[in-house]
Amino acid sequence: MATILSTGPERTAPPRPRPASGRVTERPNWLGSLTAWIWLAIVIVPIYWIVITSFKTQSNYYAEHPFMPPAEPTLANYRMVIEADFAQYFLNSLISTVGAVVPAVLFSFMAAYAIVRSGGASRFLRWTNSLFLMGLAIPLQATIIPIYLIIIRLHLYDSLMALILPSIAFAIPLSVLILANFIRDVPKELFDSMRIDGAGEQVTLWRLAFPLTMPAVVTVTIYNALMIWNGFLLPLVLTQSTDKRTLPLALWNFQGQYSVNVPAVLASVVLTTLPILLLYVVGRRQLLSGLTAGFSR
């Protein structure tokens, strides 16, 4: 991906006398702030509506003003969703997400480390790198039919493993790109001193590079977890039975079944989003700064 590099003397303006400090102060950016606040309303209003409506009873839903909080809040909708086996679907989502994210991040880190450290000296690694870069440009959903065929031939159809293997593969290209960008920033001297101390690549990888790029690792982990947790196409095509359903698929089925009961449908939306919201609250700083840094380079 193309980059912006901010440093370097050729970028800075020729030296001039510094302006009087008063002149640099920012005037308010009216257009920008207006857009930002309007957009905030557009983002918040539907979310607010989802949350309050999920606590209304079905009969009150039609009677009350849509934007007023429920007069008699009820948990009945949530009970109904949980009784519709959502614990099982939650567990399926959890297993397939953790099962895919952990190997995806570890393998991507190893590959990114090798690609950066070889510095183009190894033809095999250069070739591997271009293959991953090509993977970024390809809409991987287009490969779903052969993946379906492979999963059938491996006798993995309708299992959580069927979701895990392609999810890892789909996560690798972007993860390698972002992680490699960050490993490149580790000062060369640190690698050199490790080598002088006689440490092998394995030791350098896990004892030096991994801890030093922890923020990037966390970013990539959260991002991939989000993608896999919310994935829809793979579960739709590669699983069949009810007890292998993941949350997005369960949502879709639940909505098809109870489309008239809007509060219950919205309760299912809230319930399936809560875990990822918790993850976001914990890793927010990492994710936001890591993503902007990763893509803005």
Place this chain on the structure above:
Amino acid sequence: MSAPATSVPRGSARRGSLAWLAVPALLLFVCFGVIPLAGVLLLSFTSWDGLGDIHFAGLESWQAILADPGLPHALWVTFLVMAVSWAVQTPASILMGVFLAGSQRYRAVLAVLYFVPLLLSHAAVAITYKALLDPNFGLGPGLNLALLTQDWLGRPWLAFGVVIFVVSWQFIPFHALIYQGGVRQIPRSMYEAAELDGAGRVRKFFSITLPQLKYTIITSSTLMVVGSLTFFDLIFVLTAGGPGDATRVLALDMYKRGFQANLMGPASAIAVILVLVGLALALLLRRVGGRDASHSQLEGA
């Protein structure tokens, strides 16, 4: 995978142990990325119903697909979704990114809230908007607003507009954050120099901010454009391609032919077209941006 820890500082052994580190990732990517990619091309020359045996069928699927008026339509809808969602999202995200790059405290809070739609799954977002826009049970009748009480998903152009809106709702904040990162990397001194020359805010935006964001714009546009090819789940749950074929994009066309009509051959041909469109777009955007990243250092200096 035991690495030779001692001696041979620059020999082949060291390089060999490095190469081994890339093998697990490469193996998985080849098995479930590269082989399926080749497989989709091969399958487009076969006939298969998804269950039985696979037979070689030559150019049959391709002939059927290329003669089908559904293909130009799906291509057109895909292009429209891509172009319109790009045209809506890009100016809004640049504007918001520039704003968010400022330093006031509450902007950080805004950034946190903006990101929430991106956490929701496409299925959840689509289900929410389906309920919200329902002409009988949705927000419109609830508020007694005639303007909001329309058959949003039942009329072709309205349904198309809803798809664009929902896509923007979910992704503008993400791109705004990318632009925020880009704006923060523009050297302050450039603005100071422009201010000395008496440039106003608008002039500074068009003469400094926008040209300096060139590579960020290309990155963000690449993500938007290639990403728009994969809006499968959102459209599938929201409109299922309807009403009629109004929102039947390529990815949806592939799914419906393959997994609903059990015509894996023609569906694979559509998938090949999808891959080619994605590759062509990515190459085009790279050409526009210029290959060499170090290029950006010299421009606009």
